[in-house]
Amino acid sequence: MTLVPAESHARSSAQAALATAFAPQSVAIAGVSPRTTGWGGGQMFLRGIRNLDVVPQVYCLNPRGGELDDGTPLYRTLADVPGPVESLISAVPASAILGLIDDAIDKGVRVIHLFTAGFGETGSSERAGLEAEVLRKLDDAGIRLIGPNCMGIHSTRGGVSWMEDGSTTPGRVGMLSQSGMNASEVVGEGRRRGIEFSNVASFGNASDLNEADFLEFLAHDSDTDIVLAYLEGIRNGRDFMRVARLMSQSRKPLAVLKGGLTEAGSRAASSHTGSLAGSAQIWNAVQRQAGFIPADSVEELLDLAVTIERMPEVAGPRCAVLGGGGGVSVLAADICDRNDIPVPWFSEDTQRVLREFTPVAGTSIRNPLDAGFMFEGEHMETAFSAIADDPGIDWLMIHMGADSMGPRSASTGQDDFAERTANQIAATSAKVSKPLAVVIRQPRTNSGFARGLDLQHRLNEHGVACYQSIAASARAVRRYLDWQTR
Amino acid sequence: MTLVPAESHARSSAQAALATAFAPQSVAIAGVSPRTTGWGGGQMFLRGIRNLDVVPQVYCLNPRGGELDDGTPLYRTLADVPGPVESLISAVPASAILGLIDDAIDKGVRVIHLFTAGFGETGSSERAGLEAEVLRKLDDAGIRLIGPNCMGIHSTRGGVSWMEDGSTTPGRVGMLSQSGMNASEVVGEGRRRGIEFSNVASFGNASDLNEADFLEFLAHDSDTDIVLAYLEGIRNGRDFMRVARLMSQSRKPLAVLKGGLTEAGSRAASSHTGSLAGSAQIWNAVQRQAGFIPADSVEELLDLAVTIERMPEVAGPRCAVLGGGGGVSVLAADICDRNDIPVPWFSEDTQRVLREFTPVAGTSIRNPLDAGFMFEGEHMETAFSAIADDPGIDWLMIHMGADSMGPRSASTGQDDFAERTANQIAATSAKVSKPLAVVIRQPRTNSGFARGLDLQHRLNEHGVACYQSIAASARAVRRYLDWQTR
Numbered sequence: 008m009t010l011v012p013a014e015s016h017a018r019s020s021a022q023a024a025l026a027t028a029f030a031p032q033s034v035a036i037a038g039v040s041p042r043t044t045g046w047g048g049g050q051m052f053l054r055g056i057r058n059l060d061v062v063p064q065v066y067c068l069n070p071r072g073g074e075l076d077d078g079t080p081l082y083r084t085l086a087d088v089p090g091p092v093e094s095l096i097s098a099v100p101a102s103a104i105l106g107l108i109d110d111a112i113d114k115g116v117r118v119i120h121l122f123t124a125g126f127g128e129t130g131s132s133e134r135a136g137l138e139a140e141v142l143r144k145l146d147d148a149g150i151r152l153i154g155p156n157c158m159g160i161h162s163t164r165g166g167v168s169w170m171e172d173g174s175t176t177p178g179r180v181g182m183l184s185q186s187g188m189n190a191s192e193v194v195g196e197g198r199r200r201g202i203e204f205s206n207v208a209s210f211g212n213a214s215d216l217n218e219a220d221f222l223e224f225l226a227h228d229s230d231t232d233i234v235l236a237y238l239e240g241i242r243n244g245r246d247f248m249r250v251a252r253l254m255s256q257s258r259k260p261l262a263v264l265k266g267g268l269t270e271a272g273s274r275a276a277s278s279h280t281g282s283l284a285g286s287a288q289i290w291n292a293v294q295r296q297a298g299f300i301p302a303d304s305v306e307e308l309l310d311l312a313v314t315i316e317r318m319p320e321v322a323g324p325r326c327a328v329l330g331g332g333g334g335v336s337v338l339a340a341d342i343c344d345r346n347d348i349p350v351p352w353f354s355e356d357t358q359r360v361l362r363e364f365t366p367v368a369g370t371s372i373r374n375p376l377d378a379g380f381m382f383e384g385e386h387m388e389t390a391f392s393a394i395a396d397d398p399g400i401d402w403l404m405i406h407m408g409a410d411s412m413g414p415r416s417a418s419t420g421q422d423d424f425a426e427r428t429a430n431q432i433a434a435t436s437a438k439v440s441k442p443l444a445v446v447i448r449q450p451r452t453n454s455g456f457a458r459g460l461d462l463q464h465r466l467n468e469h470g471v472a473c474y475q476s477i478a479a480s481a482r483a484v485r486r487y488l489d490w491q492t493r
Numbered sequence: 494m495t496l497v498p499a500e501s502h503a504r505s506s507a508q509a510a511l512a513t514a515f516a517p518q519s520v521a522i523a524g525v526s527p528r529t530t531g532w533g534g535g536q537m538f539l540r541g542i543r544n545l546d547v548v549p550q551v552y553c554l555n556p557r558g559g560e561l562d563d564g565t566p567l568y569r570t571l572a573d574v575p576g577p578v579e580s581l582i583s584a585v586p587a588s589a590i591l592g593l594i595d596d597a598i599d600k601g602v603r604v605i606h607l608f609t610a611g612f613g614e615t616g617s618s619e620r621a622g623l624e625a626e627v628l629r630k631l632d633d634a635g636i637r638l639i640g641p642n643c644m645g646i647h648s649t650r651g652g653v654s655w656m657e658d659g660s661t662t663p664g665r666v667g668m669l670s671q672s673g674m675n676a677s678e679v680v681g682e683g684r685r686r687g688i689e690f691s692n693v694a695s696f697g698n699a700s701d702l703n704e705a706d707f708l709e710f711l712a713h714d715s716d717t718d719i720v721l722a723y724l725e726g727i728r729n730g731r732d733f734m735r736v737a738r739l740m741s742q743s744r745k746p747l748a749v750l751k752g753g754l755t756e757a758g759s760r761a762a763s764s765h766t767g768s769l770a771g772s773a774q775i776w777n778a779v780q781r782q783a784g785f786i787p788a789d790s791v792e793e794l795l796d797l798a799v800t801i802e803r804m805p806e807v808a809g810p811r812c813a814v815l816g817g818g819g820g821v822s823v824l825a826a827d828i829c830d831r832n833d834i835p836v837p838w839f840s841e842d843t844q845r846v847l848r849e850f851t852p853v854a855g856t857s858i859r860n861p862l863d864a865g866f867m868f869e870g871e872h873m874e875t876a877f878s879a880i881a882d883d884p885g886i887d888w889l890m891i892h893m894g895a896d897s898m899g900p901r902s903a904s905t906g907q908d909d910f911a912e913r914t915a916n917q918i919a920a921t922s923a924k925v926s927k928p929l930a931v932v933i934r935q936p937r938t939n940s941g942f943a944r945g946l947d948l949q950h951r952l953n954e955h956g957v958a959c960y961q962s963i964a965a966s967a968r969a970v971r972r973y974l975d976w977q978t979r
Contacts, residue, residue, distance in 0.1 A: 101854060125854030134853075156855065186820020195896075199937045239823060266823035269830030274838065278857035279819035304824070333765035334672020337725060337752035338790070344755030352760065367620075368587060368611030369642065371764035410681075449792075449935075449961075451685045456942040475935075 018246075021220040022227075024118040024151035029206050029224070030165030031063050031094035035085060035116075037107055038098035038123075039067035041075055048098030048122050055161070055168035059175050063166045064090060070103075085110040093117050094167075096159060101125035101137060108141055112148040119145065121155035121211075122169075128156055128212055128280055142214055156280065157211025158187030161194060164205065164230060170194065178203025180312050181231035183221035185210060185280050186266070189237045192305050199460065201467025202312045205230040212280050219246035222261075226254050233315050235308045236263045239276040241285070241293075248297050255298030260490065262300040262311040265290050300490045310474060310483035317472035318442045323401035324488055325349045326481070327394045330406040331379020333371065339406060339477045340375055346481035350374055351399045360393040374400075388435055395439035403439070404480055405432065406446040409462060410455030425458055429465030436471055444472040446480050504732075507706040508713075510604040510637035515692050515710070516651030517549050517580035521571060521602075523593055524584035524609075525553040527561060534584030534608050541647070541654035545661050549652045550576060556589075571596040580604050580653075582645060587611035587623060594627055598634040605631065607641035607697075608655075614642055614698055614766055628700055642766065643697025644673030647680060649690065650716060656680065664689020666798050667717035669707040671696060671766050672752070675723045678791050685946065687953025688798045691716040698766050705732035712736050712745060719801050721794045722749045725762040727771070727779075734783050741784030746976065748786040748797040751776050786976045796960060796969035803958035804928045809887035810974055811835045812967070813880045816892040817865020819857065825892060825963045826861055832967040836860055837885045846879040860886075874921055881925035889925070890966055891918065892932040895948060896941030910944055915951030922957055930958040932966050 034056065039049030049067065056065055066088045069081040082088050085095070085107075095116045099107055101123055111119055126138035138155065145152050153159055158169040163177040169187070173194055180202055184190035187209040194204055206228060208221045218238055223246070225234045234254070241247055254261045267276030268287040294301050302308045314321075326348050328339045340350045352373045353361070361372040364386045371377040376394070394400060409424070436443040445466055450456040466473050474480035520542065525535030535553065542551055552574045555567040568574050571581070571593075581602045585593055587609055597605055612624035624641065631638050639645055644655040649663045655673070659680055666688055670676035673695040680690055692714060694707045704724055709732070711720045720740070727733055740747045753762030754773040780787050788794045800807075812834050814825045826836045838859045839847070847858040850872045857863040862880070880886060895910070922929040931952055936942040952959050960966035 123854070125852075129853050131853070184820070186818070186823070188818035189820035189824075192821075196937050237820060239820075264824075266820060266827060269827045271830040271836040272823050272827030274859070275823040275826040275836070275857070275861050278859050279823055279863065332672070332674035334670070334675035334723060334725075334752060335678075337672070337758050337761040337765050338675075338750075340761040341752060341755045341758030344757040350757035350761070367615050367617070368609075371761070373760070373764050375761050377765065450942075451682050453939070453943050453946060456936075457939050460939060 018220075018223070020149070021151060021216055022224060025216065025220060025224040027093050028118045028120065028153060028160050029162045029167065031167065033064040033066070033090060033092050034094045034096060034167065035066040035068055035088060035092040036096045036098065037068040037085075039069050039075070039081060041069065041073055041081060051171065052096050052098065052122070052159075052169055054171035055173065056166060058171050058173060059163055059166050059168055061164060061166035066090070066092065085114040085116070088114070091115065095119045096122060098122045101134065104137070104141060105144070108144050111150065112144065116150060118151050118153065120153040120157070120159035122157065122159060123154070124156035124211070126155050126212060127214070128278070130278070138212075138214060145215065152215035153208070154211045155214060157185075158190060158209035161190070161204065161207040163203075169209075174198045174203055176203045177205060177230070179205055179230065179232040179316075180235060181205045181225040181228060181233070182207040182235040182237075183210065183218060183225065184208065184237040185213065185218070185239045186237055187211070189305055193235060193237075193308055196306070197309055197312070199463065200309050200313055200473065201464075202309055202316065213240070213242050217242035219243040219250060222247060222250045226250050226259060232259065233312055234259070234261045235312060236261065237266065237305070237308070238263060239266045239280050244293075248293065251297035251299050255493065260300060260311070260315050262302045262308055263294070264302040264305065264308055298490070298493055300486050302486075306475070306479065307483065310479045311487060313472050313474065314483040314487045317470055318402070318444060318484065318487070321402050321442045321484060321488065324485060325351055325399060325401040326484075327353070327397070327400045327403045328375035328406070328477075329391075329394070329403060330375070331377060333369075333377050335406070336371065336375035336377040342478045343481045346478065347485050348481040353394065354397050354399055357393050357397040361390055364389075387431060388438060391435050391439050391443075395441040400441060402441055402484065403443045404446060404477070405443065406448060406477055408448045408450070408455070409459035410450050410452050425461035425465055429462055429469060432466065433469035433471060436469070442472070444474060444480050444484070446474045446477050449475065504709070506635070507637060507702055508710060511702065511706060511710040513579050514604045514606065514639060514646050515648045515653065517653065519550040519552070519576060519578050520580045520582060520653065521552040521554055521574060521578040522582045522584065523554040523571075525555050525561075525567060527555065527559055527567060537657065538582050538584065538608070538645075538655055540657035541659065542652060544657050544659060545649055545652050545654055547650060547652035552576070552578065571600040571602070574600070578602050580606070582606045582608060584608045587620065590623070590627060591630070594630050597636065598630065602636060604637050604639065606639040606643070606645035608643065608645060609640070610642035610697070612641050612698060613700070614764070616764070624698075624700060631701065638701035639694070640697045641700060643671075644676060644695035647676070647690065647693040651692070655695075660684045660689055662689045663691060663716070665691055665716065665718040665802070666721060667691045667711040667714060667719070668693040668721040668723075669696065669704060669711065670694065670723040671699065671704070671725045672723055673697070675750075675791055679721060679723075679794055682792070683795055683798070685949065686795050686799055686959065687950075688795055688802065699726075699728050703728035705729040705736060708733060708736045708747070712740050718745065719798055720745070720747045721798060722747065723752065723791070723794070724749060725752045725766050730779075734779065737783035737785050741979065746786060746797075746801050748788045748794055749780070750788040750791065750794055784976070784979055786972050788972075792961070792965065793969065796965045797973060799958050799960065800969040800973045803956055804888070804930060804970065804973070807888045807928045807970060807974065810971060811837055811885060811887040812970075813839070813883070813886045813889045814861035814892070814963075815877075815880070815889060816861070817863060819855075819863050821892070822857065822861035822863040828964045829967045832964065833971050834967040839880065840883050840885055843879050843883040847876055850875075873917060874924060877921050877925050877929075881927040886927060888927055888970065889929045890932060890963070891929065892934060892963055894934045894936070894941070895945035896936050896938050911947035911951055915948055915955060918952065919955035919957060922955070928958070930960060930966050930970070932960045932963050935961065
């Protein structure tokens with residue numbers, strides 16, 4: 008007879024619970040207000056789920072009963088729900104939580120997500136006691152808990168979300184986050200960056216299911232190729248390290264943004280999710296041992312996802328920096344150098360090709376290439392091919408602004424800037440022998456923003472990696488290369 | 494009899510030439526194409542000058558003669574110009590420069606700006622020889638030179654500009670820049686940030702008048718309270734240091750962005766303006782001795798101008814970070830801490846006031862204050878007053894996004910978000926006892942960008958300091974304080 012160790016049992020129970028939470032057959036939402044406008048927690052989840060193409064059986068609860076404007080019934084208790092309920096989302100106040108838990112146990116719910124906040128993270132011992140009581144009840148019943156104090160699950164394939172305007176397109180990037188807002192930011196901003204998500208979890212206080220459980224789920228999730236994480240505290244360092252190392256060994260990229268690495272941030276994390284955040288020194292050691300990719304901001308998590316998805320073939324750091332503007336080029340070279348991205352002069356052969364059609368005044372053809380006119384078309388493919396074939400260059404970075412159309416303004420109308428530019432870059436990118444990235448500098452006018460956004464969407468469709476600054480591009484490529492060569 | 498030393502004579506000749514260049518009675522532009530559309534150098538300066546409210550007497554030159562569409566005559570040579578010409582702007586090719594210089598000497602021109610490029614910066618010895626010949630001729634004639642390879646002068650009060658869509662509002666910020674594009678960026682982006690300029694110079698190769706001359710002019714310019722600089726090489730280190738130290742002693746702020754501090758950047762600077770850029774180590778020593786404020790990007794130059802103009806009374810670094818979002822608050826505290834901006838917990842008294850109207854769940858009242866609802870109005874003044882009166886706090890930073898209107902969406906229409914928010918912040922700012930800054934996070938939608946821009950413009954009008962990121966705000970305040978406490 009084989010004994011299953013308790014630890015392994017807990018792990019498989021956690022993974023089974025998460026499989027349900029990410030793709031439930033049936034969901035009940037407790038605390039749905041009958042008003043269909045306004046923010047209210049329960050309504051938010053209902054709208055998030057209904058926004059998706061795959062919608063599980065959903066039941067709405069409200070102690071007063073009644074129905075929504077569209078006729079959806081509001082059940083007074085879980086006992087009134089006519090079918091089974093696998094997953095429960097709670098948006099009731101903390102004061103009503105114990106009764107709801109009792110009902111959930113009776114109903115046979117498998118996993119509960121507490122959007123409900125106001126527990127240990129408040130610093131009140133009374134509320135910490137309530138949290139302990141919730142955990143004890145659930146543990147006795149074998150029900151696993153997501154949260155409390157979090158947004159829970161977003162899964163386009165599984166039909167669960169808190170984002171009423173979230174993307175409905177299934178993608179290959181997963182995320183675990185101790186902050187719902189940071190997760191929402193990454194998913195929302197991801198849409199602009201052309202990054203779509205598989206399974207996303209906001210897990211707040213992590214009182215039961217914690218970062219190691221979510222990471223394990225995403226590590227083994229066949230819908231997920233890349234995992235992003237925002238963490239404040241680590242509840243289960245041993246398992247987190249084990250899974251992170253496993254991912255590193257199996258070359259499944261994991262990028263982690265750690266909040267609370269400073270004294271002030273650590274104090275804030277204790278107020279936010281009751282986390283013990285630890286020091287930057289310890290975290291750096293963890294990073295080196297676990298072999299994930301460190302990120303310094305929410306934006307950088309997406310920069311890394313873009314790099315991994317769109318530039319998998321970048322073989323080294325040596326960069327050709329291409330654009331218009333002498334001072335911009337000097338600062339671009341400084342920024343690359345500071346991020347350990349070399350900007351070597353082009354070979355004599357390459358310079359000879361460029362010299363053939365570049366006027367000598369007001370330009371530079373050494374690297375950075377300062378020759379805005381080149382993006383006009385005629386010479387772009389020749390120039391870029393020569394640069395890509397330069398043995399001293401590993402990748403090409405084009406930087407451009409969208410506020411003015413620069414040398415294009417004479418020949419083209421404003422409206423086709425994004426289309427023409429995107430098509431030209433995509434065509435060039437397809438023909439040159441090295442990976443190519445595009446930096447669209449921050450706009451300052453409404454029309455510049457709209458043009459830049461349009462250009463970004465079109466480049467996304469062509470699979471071209473886009474970044475919002477030269478620094479972001481350089482840093483992401485450097486960190487990805489560092490991870491690859493570990 | 495008093496002997497005027499040669500050095501002092503050169504200095505006063507330089508300052509006299511600059512006084513003419515920044516506010517000439519008469520300007521000739523050489524190399525004006527008869528086509529009034531399109532980019533062409535000469536047309537650019539004509540449009541730049543005509544865009545302003547103060548316009549000097551302007552003459553346009555073209556070797557073929559004729560006239561512009563609007564009847565403006567095109568003189569074949571300077572000799573044909575019917576009146577005196579104090580200042581000459583050259584947009585002719587380098588091959589035509591020697592003839593133009595001879596004509597300018599005959600005409601009695603006092604200062605020449607060479608937009609014309611293609612001299613020493615190309616690395617060609619023949620072209621460097623041409624540059625030397627130009628300098629010799631001008632030196633013999635006592636004419637001073639701006640450039641070559643630069644955009645020259647932008648002065649709203651003096652009536653000279655290369656920016657056809659530049660702001661026409663005179664301001665109190667001056668700039669010297671070795672890059673025309675960086676100067677254009679700062680002036681253009683300055684408009685969005687509510688920063689208006691007095692006198693701006695792009696001076697390229699600095700073959701004659703150099704950074705020390707321009708700095709001296711702006712240091713003594715009574716229209717200029719703050720000076721921003723973008724530099725690649727230093728031609729006259731002794732005088733630059735002398736003037737910078739003088740400014741530091743007289744408390745006239747100078748912020749300097751130095752390009753070419755890395756190896757790659759230094760190579761790029763030599764291609765751009767023929768500058769010897771020097772090392773970061775030497776530059777840091779220069780910065781410490783000269784006592785200016787260092788900046789790391791074009792954006793940071795403006796962050797510093799915003800801080801100096803709008804937050805002159807900030808007495809210390811200790812910051813109250815105010816906004817919604819737990820994870821955002823944790824990362825905000827980290828960012829502040831890393832920039833040496835402490836985020837201490839509020840006093841018990843302050844927390845007691847906040848606790849009175851802050852729900853315990855999903856918020857934090859310690860600092861950062863994570864309570865987005867607070868910006869709804871009712872409690873904002875009470876809360877902010879209590880925080881501002883906290884003896885542990887020196888300044889308040891509000892961070893917000895403009896993509897969604899957060900808790901406002903239920904009660905207000907989209908259109909008045911910017912107006913309502915700006916009015917409320919301005920009213921609060923006027924009532925609280927400490928300086929207040931606003932961070933409008935980077936938007937991701939067209940409507941978010943437009944709302945954020947509208948909000949920014951309104952806050953500018955109210956004189957509220959606005960930044961584009963928490964990091965930008967923290968760093969600028971820190972650097973300004975460091976400069977103040979030197």
